[in-house]
Amino acid sequence: LIWNGDMSVAKREGLYCSLVFTCCCSHEIKINTSKQCLNTSKRDINVRSVIGANFAGIGHQGLVKLCAILNVPLPIDDDHFFDTLDYLLPTFESYKLRSMKNAVEEACKKSNGRKITVSGDGTWQKRGFSSLHGVVEVLSNGPTAKVLDLERLSKKCSICTGLLSIKYSDPKKYSEIKNKHQCEVNHVGSSASMEVAGIHRLFARSKMLYNVKYAQ
Ligand SMILES: [Zn+2]
Ligand SMILES: [Zn+2]
Structure with missing residues (x-):
């Protein structure tokens, strides 16, 4: 038959x-290739592509290249891409906090108290010590080290x-926004002092944040 x-393609x-x-x-039959995300106009596949591009560390430009090589249509444009990131950020932020809190409690259980052994680590946005942005974190010990707390450090805004x-062209607006x-x-x-300063900050707030004491 x-x-x-x-x-x-409609x-x-x-x-x-x-x-x-x-x-x-x-007679017409309409098929949507991806469902709409609840309470938004965003499509599941487009939201997932943004998450994927970020997890893979390739960003919007990398996603465009990937789609081209896969011979599939282009992803959403960069405006929508960053829009979607803004939309996702609060969710990721709360998930991050929850996940770190769980990791702290896990470490407490292992050490039988609120004093836990940790190690510190730092990553720079750019290689070397000229970087303007960095991230420092404290990690639990053991073969399955997990991030317990982290801080972004920036020298530039x-x-x-x-x-x-x-x-100089609009000093009033300048100071208003500033x-x-x-x-x-x-x-x-x-x-070079970023890592030390950051780790110090994380140690200083462990009591307030999680009611624990870090030991190195
Ligand atoms: Zn028919
Ligand atoms: Zn600023």
Whole structure:
């Protein structure tokens, strides 16, 4: 039996599309290739592609390349990509806190108390000590080390940097935004001192955050 009809793409958004099959009797069947995420206009496949690109560390540009090589349609554009990231951030943030809290309790159980042995580690955005951003973390000990707490350290703020362009042309707006924005800078001094300063901060707040004491 040969199906006598026509197929067309009614709509495409990134990796999602809506297919319409039209029969010779003009009856139509519509198929969505990905479901809509609850309470949003976002499609599951597009949200997942953003998460995937971030987990793989390739970003939007990498995702574009990957799709091209796979010979599938292009992903959502970078505006929608970063929009989706903003949308996901609170969820990831709360998941991160919950996961670290669980790891702390796990470590407490192992050490039979609220004093736990940890190790510290630091990563730079760029190789070497000229990096403007870094992340430090404390990890539980043992073969299945888990991150217990972490802190981003930045020597530069993207908003402050962007504002420089209007510093002299619009000083009023400049100081207005400058005073209101949440500055990303939380480290002054050399990049080499970032790790020590960060680890110190994490140790200092362990009591308040988790009611534990770290031992190295
Ligand atoms: Zn038909
Ligand atoms: Zn700033």
